[in-house]
Amino acid sequence: ALCPRYNGEIGDIVVGRITEVQQKRWKVETNSRLDSVLLLSSINLPGGELRRKSAEDELAMRDYLQEGDLISAEVQSIFSDGAVSLHTRSLKYGKLAQGVLVQVSPSLVKRQKTHFHDLPCGASVILGNNGFIWIYPTPEQKDDEAGGYTANLEPVPLSDREVISRLRNCIMALVTHKIMLFDTSILYCYEASLPHQIKDILKPEVTEEIVLEARQRLLDSEG
Amino acid sequence: MASVMLSEAEKLYIVHGVQEDLRVDGRGCEDYRCAEVETDVVSNTSGSARVKLVETDILVGIKAEMGTPKLEKPDEGYLEFFVDCSSNSPELEGRGGEELGTDIANTLYRVFSCENSVDLKSLCINPKEHCWVLYVDVLLLECGGNIFDAISIAVKAALFNTRIPKVRVLEDEEGTKEIELSDDPYDCIRLSVDEVPCIVTLSKIGYRHVVDATLQEEACSLASLLISVTSKGAITSMKKVGKGSLDPESIFEMMETGQRVGKSLHIALQKILDEEENLGTSRPKVGFLG
Numbered sequence: 273a274l275c276p277r278y279n280g281e282i283g284d285i286v287v288g289r290i291t292e293v294q295q296k297r298w299k300v301e302t303n304s305r306l307d308s309v310l311l312l313s314s315i316n317l318p319g320g321e322l323r324r325k326s327a328e329d330e331l332a333m334r335d336y337l338q339e340g341d342l343i344s345a346e347v348q349s350i351f352s353d354g355a356v357s358l359h360t361r362s363l364k365y366g367k368l369a370q371g372v373l374v375q376v377s378p379s380l381v382k383r384q385k386t387h388f389h390d391l392p393c394g395a396s397v398i399l400g401n402n403g404f405i406w407i408y409p410t411p412e413q414k415d416d417e418a419g420g421y422t423a424n425l426e427p428v429p430l431s432d433r434e435v436i437s438r439l440r441n442c443i444m445a446l447v448t449h450k451i452m453l454f455d456t457s458i459l460y461c462y463e464a465s466l467p468h469q470i471k472d473i474l475k476p477e478v479t480e481e482i483v484l485e486a487r488q489r490l491l492d493s494e495g
Numbered sequence: 496m497a498s499v500m501l502s503e504a505e506k507l508y509i510v511h512g513v514q515e516d517l518r519v520d521g522r523g524c525e526d527y528r529c530a531e532v533e534t535d536v537v538s539n540t541s542g543s544a545r546v547k548l549v550e551t552d553i554l555v556g557i558k559a560e561m562g563t564p565k566l567e568k569p570d571e572g573y574l575e576f577f578v579d580c581s582s583n584s585p586e587l588e589g590r591g592g593e594e595l596g597t598d599i600a601n602t603l604y605r606v607f608s609c610e611n612s613v614d615l616k617s618l619c620i621n622p623k624e625h626c627w628v629l630y631v632d633v634l635l636l637e638c639g640g641n642i643f644d645a646i647s648i649a650v651k652a653a654l655f656n657t658r659i660p661k662v663r664v665l666e667d668e669e670g671t672k673e674i675e676l677s678d679d680p681y682d683c684i685r686l687s688v689d690e691v692p693c694i695v696t697l698s699k700i701g702y703r704h705v706v707d708a709t710l711q712e713e714a715c716s717l718a719s720l721l722i723s724v725t726s727k728g729a730i731t732s733m734k735k736v737g738k739g740s741l742d743p744e745s746i747f748e749m750m751e752t753g754q755r756v757g758k759s760l761h762i763a764l765q766k767i768l769d770e771e772e773n774l775g776t777s778r779p780k781v782g783f784l785g
Contacts, residue, residue, distance in 0.1 A: 289500060289502070291500070339500065340500045340501060340502045340503070341502045341503075342502050342504075342505070368502070368504070369504045370504045370505070370507060370508040371504075371505070371508060372505075372508070372519050373505065425504070425507060427511040427514075428508060428511065430515050430517060433512055433515065433517050434517065434521075437517060437518075437519060437520060437521040438521065440519060440520060440521075441520060441521055469521070470517075470520075470521025471520065471521040471522045471523075471526060473521070474520065474528070474529055474549070475529055476529070
């Protein structure tokens with residue numbers, strides 16, 4: 273599918289996948305021209321405290337983040353060659369656990385004040401500026417101790433799964449019709465899709481009908 | 496095959512979802528994705544078809560050429576398969592895609608090795624001397640998981656669409672044979688595709704198996720079974736792929752699912768092909784611009 277590359281800007285929220293573990297940093301895939309970089313000094317160690325990164329931490333890098341892991345991070349700075357440097361120095365960023373990743377074009381993600389949304393329909397979503405969208409079950413309680421490294425491996429209940437699958441299909445429907453993605457558009461599309469079965473949302477006729485309804489509601493709310 | 500990297504948590508989510516019969520896109524374990532089939536997309540072939548299963552895109556072209564029959568089967572024509580994967584991704588360009596291409600071509604040979612799948616005797620012009628050879632070229636345009644199923648659907652649709660010109664063999668007094676092509680361009684023989692099998696791939700994920708796996712689901716599955724099923728539910732060939740092992744019990748279950756799913760796949764495909772046929776030449780062609 274045709275998908276333009278992401279150009280990093282300082283302060284953007286991105287969702288990325290670890291591709292390599294190097295000496296003092298990780299290489300992260302963010303759909304940019306060059307792989308993004310996550311330095312060891314830019315992460316929060318488990319326990320959430322701030323301590324100097326020692327040689328043991330360097331050797332134990334794979335215990336924190338491995339190849340294939342997904343993270344949410346913020347763009348800290350941009351190297352001279354255009355590669356983006358990320359940081360997860362806040363408790364809301366870190367390794368992502370169970371959920372679904374959707375890859376869309378970066379130009380379809382609207383710039384907003386916050387990109388972390390807990391949708392009223394029962395799931396949460398992270399709209400990465402790089403076009404990587406992460407849909408996951410809303411965590412029960414906010415654990416501030418973990419710092420995001422202990423993944424919850426319990427099976428997700430069926431009701432949450434239905435919400436997540438429906439959201440995923442709605443996002444794909446919006447992308448097919450080139451509608452900007454933000455919390456309101458996704459929510460309107462979700463509500464318009466409720467009369468249909470989840471797997472029918474991707475049928476061309478149903479997609480058109482749902483997106484038309486969502487677009488109409490967006491225009492009405494603006495006007 | 497092009498594969499995606501997934502985190503352990505993502506794989507766990509997919510496996511648990513399959514256990515509960517709710518996959519990531521809301522499908523059940525036996526549901527196919529929305530498929531688009533279009534025939535007659537390439538004008539200089541005898542038959543062609545394009546199949547699009549959301550992210551998987553396959554183009555098949557069939558050319559009918561005259562050749563000599565094989566020695567062991569002098570009164571039959573034959574099919575030759577060639578698969579090209581080079582347009583898929585940078586790692587499959589050049590020699591990289593050859594392994595995958597030969598793998599797919601060998602699977603197709605095996606699927607069509609069953610005697611009744613295509614009426615090869617109708618492809619014979621002159622026993623021992625002339626016969627029609629159908630060169631089936633498969634192009635893998637985009638790989639989004641489940642390429643074998645998509646390829647078999649495309650091959651069946653292309654065979655349905657193939658028009659082979661009618662020829663007459665004239666023998667004059669000295670005994671030399673001449674082959675005469677009929678003047679009417681619409682005078683041609685069509686192949687019956689009732690017995691052509693379709694491949695159903697069943698991927699084992701956790702304790703259950705799914706039909707039409709996406710790339711992410713294929714990354715979570717250790718073993719898959721490729722079954723070719725005819726429209727009547729008869730299995731013509733079976734192949735196991737993947738590093739994992741399969742229990743004989745699971746193999747029986749997968750075979751039953753394959754037969755069931757295969758039959759409904761054939762019915763749906765035949766319906767689309769007949770609808771397309773009925774629209775005739777006035778059908779608006781979408782091709783690659785739609």
